[in-house]
Amino acid sequence: xxxxxNDTQYLQDILARLLATPSPSGMTDAVVRxxxxxxxxxxxxxxxxxxxxxxxxxxxxxxxxxxxVIAHLDTLGxxxxxxxxxxxxxxxxxxxxxxxxxEGARVVIHSDHGVAHHGTILPLKASGHTYNKEIDTQxxxxxxxxxxxxxxxxxxxxxxxxxxxxxxxxxIDPGTVFxxxxxINSRHLDDKAGVAAILTMIRAVMQKRITPEVDCFALFxxxxxxxxxxxxxxxxxxxxxxxxxxxxxxxxxxTCEYGVTIAMQDSSGPFDWHLTRHLLxxxxxxxxxxxxxxFRFYRSDAAAALEAGNDLRTALICFALDASHGYERTHxxxxxxxxxxxxxxxxxxxxxxxxxxxxxxxxxxxxADAQLGxxxxxxx
Numbered sequence: 001x002x003x004x005x006n007d008t009q010y011l012q013d014i015l016a017r018l019l020a021t022p023s024p025s026g027m028t029d030a031v032v033r034x035x036x037x038x039x040x041x042x043x044x045x046x047x048x049x050x051x052x053x054x055x056x057x058x059x060x061x062x063x064x065x066x067x068x069v070i071a072h073l074d075t076l077g078x079x080x081x082x083x084x085x086x087x088x089x090x091x092x093x094x095x096x097x098x099x100x101x102x103e104g105a106r107v108v109i110h111s112d113h114g115v116a117h118h119g120t121i122l123p124l125k126a127s128g129h130t131y132n133k134e135i136d137t138q139x140x141x142x143x144x145x146x147x148x149x150x151x152x153x154x155x156x157x158x159x160x161x162x163x164x165x166x167x168x169x170x171x172i173d174p175g176t177v178f179x180x181x182x183x184i185n186s187r188h189l190d191d192k193a194g195v196a197a198i199l200t201m202i203r204a205v206m207q208k209r210i211t212p213e214v215d216c217f218a219l220f221x222x223x224x225x226x227x228x229x230x231x232x233x234x235x236x237x238x239x240x241x242x243x244x245x246x247x248x249x250x251x252x253x254x255t256c257e258y259g260v261t262i263a264m265q266d267s268s269g270p271f272d273w274h275l276t277r278h279l280l281x282x283x284x285x286x287x288x289x290x291x292x293x294x295f296r297f298y299r300s301d302a303a304a305a306l307e308a309g310n311d312l313r314t315a316l317i318c319f320a321l322d323a324s325h326g327y328e329r330t331h332x333x334x335x336x337x338x339x340x341x342x343x344x345x346x347x348x349x350x351x352x353x354x355x356x357x358x359x360x361x362x363x364x365x366x367x368a369d370a371q372l373g374x375x376x377x378x379x380x
Contacts, residue, residue, distance in 0.1 A: 003204065003336055003343075010203055011335055012178060014038065015196035019186050022171035024077025024094045027110060028052060028222040031073045035220055038199060042206050044218075053233040054220040058205060058346065060212040065239035065355035068217040069201075069342055070301045071194035072224030072245075076187075076325060078102065078121075078170035080109065080147075083156040089147035091121065091170060095225035099142045101326040105187075106173040107147060111163045119149040121172075175327075182332040189328040193319050194244035195220060197335050201342040212346045224301050234305055239355035240275055240313045242345060243302040244338065246330075247293055247318030255320050258333040259289025260341050263316035266295045268303035272313035273371055274351050279315055282344045288337050293318070311358055313351065317341060 023031035032052040039046050039056050046056035054073075060066075076097045081090040089109070093099070102121045109117045124146060125131040125138050138144055147170065153159045176186035184193070198218055205212070219233050234241070247255035247263065255261045262279050263271060283290040302314035320334040354364040 003200075003340055007200055007204060007339070008332060008336060011196055011200040011339065012332065014199050015184070015193060015335075016176065016178070018192040018195055019174045019176045019188055022108065022110070023073055023075050023188075024169055024171055025074040025223050025226045026094065027077070027169045027171070028074050032220075032222065035073065035195065035199070039202075042199075042203055044202060044206065049233055051222060053222050054218075055233050056202070056218040056220075058202065058212050058216040058218065060214040060216060062213065063215050064237060065350050065353070066215040066217065066237040067240040067242070067346075067350065068219050068234065068238045069198055069242045069244060069345070070219040070221065071198050071243075072191045072221045072301060073195060074222050074225050075190070075192070076225055077172055078107070080164065080166055080168040080170065082166055083159050083164070084146060085156055087153035087155050087159040088149065089119070089159070089164070090143075091145055091147055092142055094169075095325075097325040098140070099145055100140050102142075102145055102172070106175075108171045108173070109147065109149075109164060110169045110171060111165065112168075113163070115163045117149055117151060117162060117164060119147045121145055122148050183329060184332065185327070185329045187328060189321055189330050190246045190324055191224065191244070193321075193330055193335055194246070194338070197319065197338040198244060198342060200335075200339040201346065204339070204343055205346060210343075210347060213349045216346050219301075221301055224304070227299075228304060232308070234308075234310050234312075236310075236358060238310070238312055240351060241302060241305060241315075242275070242279070242342070243300040243314065243316045244342070245300045245316060245318055246321035246324050248295065248298070248324050249320055249322040253295075254291050254293040255318065256289060256291035256334070256337075257320045258331055258337070259291065259320075260334065260337040261291050261293050261318040261320065263318060264292050264294050266298045266300060266303070266316060268299045268306070271302065271315045274366065275313045275315040278348070278351055279317060279341065279345065282348060283341060286340065286344050288341055288344075289333075290337070290341075313355070
């Protein structure tokens, strides 16, 4: 399946809309509605869990063994921990990210009943004119930060009068910039860039009237950043699940900066041997720029699915991301490569017909030679 300039424009447009929609973990209703409206526009049927995880369906030529592709809608953020005597706000992170990336961020505090207040996250000692060299020696910790509200408040009582309370959600402004040379700078590319890639694949499949070989479910979860992820949106028919998330660009990593990266292992262990090799084979056959990588301090929706007791083959494919969970950057070429791999994967036949059933005899289990480098073509 070849993508063109219209696909590129769609990917950028839907990514911009996703990034402009606040969705820190625990406050994802708005982005869920955005994705559901887009699925309606694309003519794709879907259903929601109680809390809003989405399961969209691309009907296949056969129902079983079904497969899924998955990305998460929730992002990092912060929460009001307390109100200081000077009226400013104590903060704690939502998800795991460094306080050094929070310093200077513009934020919106979402209070009860839809009231929103703007402000800036600052270190407690923010002025060199006042604290001299102490601005460089104070610890890099969340306890050393506060939110300065854009409001006339000088004490805790005045801040409470604004309707701000402990536990209010803080959305971090993404600061999105689409550069003419294809680079995209923004917070929250993890994992809204992955969501945009899946939606681009779905659009291409629907416009080109492609029928997948087997039923394919596009899953969008709402709590991956806090470790829950895909634990509640799957069902037993899914035999293969490909998680879509970021690949980190850093010394010692092998993430493909302008292509797609196939993760061989993350902190939860190795991914399915057969499924990862199948994805690598598609990249080679379709001439999709790609690499392999291993992530030591990382987990994805795939881990949550397995930990919830699902017996399925999992893989992780990644778009390139520099400075993940910080001031993030990717490139449009990487996102397009990811969308193309997803499209070809959906078109490909299932790995093993025996995966229609969760339990079966040894006779139809893949032979050992499939992993030892002989006879693979007989079982795929």
